[in-house]
Amino acid sequence: xDHFNYVDGALCAExxxxxxxxxxxxxxxxxxxxxxxxxxxxxxDEALSSHMPQRRRLIAFAVKACPNIAVIATLxxxxxxxxxxxxxxxxxxxxxxxxxxxIVFSGVGKTDAxxxxxxxxxxxxxxxxxxxxxxxxxxxxxxxxxxAPIALRVNPDVDARTHAKISTGGAETKFGIPIxxxxxxxxxxxxxxxxxxxxxxxxxxxxxxxxxPFAAAFAKLVEAARALSAQGVRLRRLDLGxxxxxxxxxxxTAPPLPFDYGAVVAKxxxxxxxxxxxxxxxxxxxxxxxxxxxIIYVKEGAARSFLVCDAAxxxxxxxxxxxxxxDIEPVKAPSSSExxxxxxxxxxxxxxxxxxxxxxxxxxxxxGELIAFRSAGAYGASMSSEYNSRLLAPEVLVKGDRFEIxxxxxxxxxxxxxxxxxxxxx
Ligand code: LLP
Numbered sequence: 001x002d003h004f005n006y007v008d009g010a011l012c013a014e015x016x017x018x019x020x021x022x023x024x025x026x027x028x029x030x031x032x033x034x035x036x037x038x039x040x041x042x043x044x045d046e047a048l049s050s051h052m053p054q055r056r057r058l059i060a061f062a063v064k065a066c067p068n069i070a071v072i073a074t075l076x077x078x079x080x081x082x083x084x085x086x087x088x089x090x091x092x093x094x095x096x097x098x099x100x101x102x103i104v105f106s107g108v109g110k111t112d113a114x115x116x117x118x119x120x121x122x123x124x125x126x127x128x129x130x131x132x133x134x135x136x137x138x139x140x141x142x143x144x145x146x147x148a149p150i151a152l153r154v155n156p157d158v159d160a161r162t163h164a165k166i167s168t169g170g171a172e173t174k175f176g177i178p179i180x181x182x183x184x185x186x187x188x189x190x191x192x193x194x195x196x197x198x199x200x201x202x203x204x205x206x207x208x209x210x211x212x213p214f215a216a217a218f219a220k221l222v223e224a225a226r227a228l229s230a231q232g233v234r235l236r237r238l239d240l241g242x243x244x245x246x247x248x249x250x251x252x253t254a255p256p257l258p259f260d261y262g263a264v265v266a267k268x269x270x271x272x273x274x275x276x277x278x279x280x281x282x283x284x285x286x287x288x289x290x291x292x293x294x295i296i297y298v299k300e301g302a303a304r305s306f307l308v309c310d311a312a313x314x315x316x317x318x319x320x321x322x323x324x325x326x327d328i329e330p331v332k333a334p335s336s337s338e339x340x341x342x343x344x345x346x347x348x349x350x351x352x353x354x355x356x357x358x359x360x361x362x363x364x365x366x367x368g369e370l371i372a373f374r375s376a377g378a379y380g381a382s383m384s385s386e387y388n389s390r391l392l393a394p395e396v397l398v399k400g401d402r403f404e405i406x407x408x409x410x411x412x413x414x415x416x417x418x419x420x421x422x423x424x425x426x
Pocket of ligand 1: 062065083106107166203205206207241242243244279280281282283318322378379383
């Protein structure tokens with residue numbers, strides 16, 4: 001459920017018409033709904049607590065999905081931690097008020113500088129993805145005179161049955177430690193200087209629409225954890241990663257409910273005493289945000305018609321990269337008598353892939369009118385770029401009838417002044 005609905009013929013974010021935001025900030029822009037972010041977090045939290053009332057849990061929001069500090073702060077107030085994959089993301093989480101000990105630092109390529117930064121800020125858990133990384137963390141922590149809390153990220157070799165580019169649990173991917181090597185590495189970690197082995201972690205992929213792959217991966221993780229405890233290696237935490245999918249298409253059947261995901265988690269961990277961490281990104285943020293764009297032209301091509309809008313693949317890269325679907329809605333509610341017709345929705349960038357939708361049935365939309373790309377709150381703004389020297393779209397957060405710019409649109413002067421012309425060209 002989200003809080004983007006038509007009220008009196010106008011698409012609103014909570015109680016704010018998107019048209020009003022467009023007048024204030026221009027287009028294109030991202031807008032997030034506080035109530036939706038909060039609701040998604042709470043539904044997940046309740047799903048875990050209702051199935052496992054006694055177990056301590058941490059929901060570490062995957063910052064990469066939507067790294068705006070105001071968004072992270074909204075979730076932090078509800079008790080969320082943060083899953084980060086770079087010093088930049090960790091800085092954002094800290095700036096949003098997430099305490100260091102609620103931060104999980106993942107990623108296959110942490111540098112010495114990032115490890116040091118994380119330890120200086122009391123990171124709760126570093127997820128180790130390889131033998132050389134374990135050695136690096138041990139070396140950095142020892143030089144600082146601290147013990148680094150680590151979890152071994154295990155690759156369970158489970159097919160997440162999702163898009164190949166966001167599937168991370170297979171043996172052929174770069175992620176995690178092969179499950180058959182985890183026990184030996186855990187023994188090594190338990191004995192390594194500067195290392196405190198706190199748990200095991202896994203993350204098999206994103207936008208999972210079935211629960212079976214989770215169940216299979218969690219079962220393997222718990223089996224590995226049990227085997228280690230039998231050998232005297234005590235693990236107090238299991239980190240199950242993120243990955244639960246969201247409905248991108250209102251007309252489609254929805255992916256599994258958080259409640260049922262909670263049941264899968266509870267069943268897998270049953271009888272194994274430990275805290276649980278999950279790292280959801282998309283589930284919390286995707287349907288809490290939309291990208292609003294203005295139609296510049298309606299173009300009649302030789303074979304197709306096109307809505308040319310002022311947002312492009314640099315603003316929302318997902319359709320170009322993953323051929324992903326985003327529902328598109330006119331901001332002014334169409335009248336029921338208007339017939340829909342198939343049309344391509346494209347941006348102004350000079351690439352054929354700069355296309356949000358092909359042959360999408362839409363009502364007539366005129367130049368100057370606004371459209372909203374739904375489900376853009378996760379991996380939307382966070383994956384945007386300045387490609388074609390287009391300014392990054394601003395971000396807006398709505399709460400009830402209020403809205404605030406939480407990242408402003410840069411100016412062209414700001415864009416240009418980052419470049420330097422060497423003396424020899426003066
Ligand atoms: N934990 C780790 C270690 C991850 O790598 C990810 C996502 C998450 C948690 C959060 O996964 P989520 O709950 O959001 O599925 N750009 C792609 C998605 C990439 C996901 C990368 N890792 C997209 O737009 O679909």
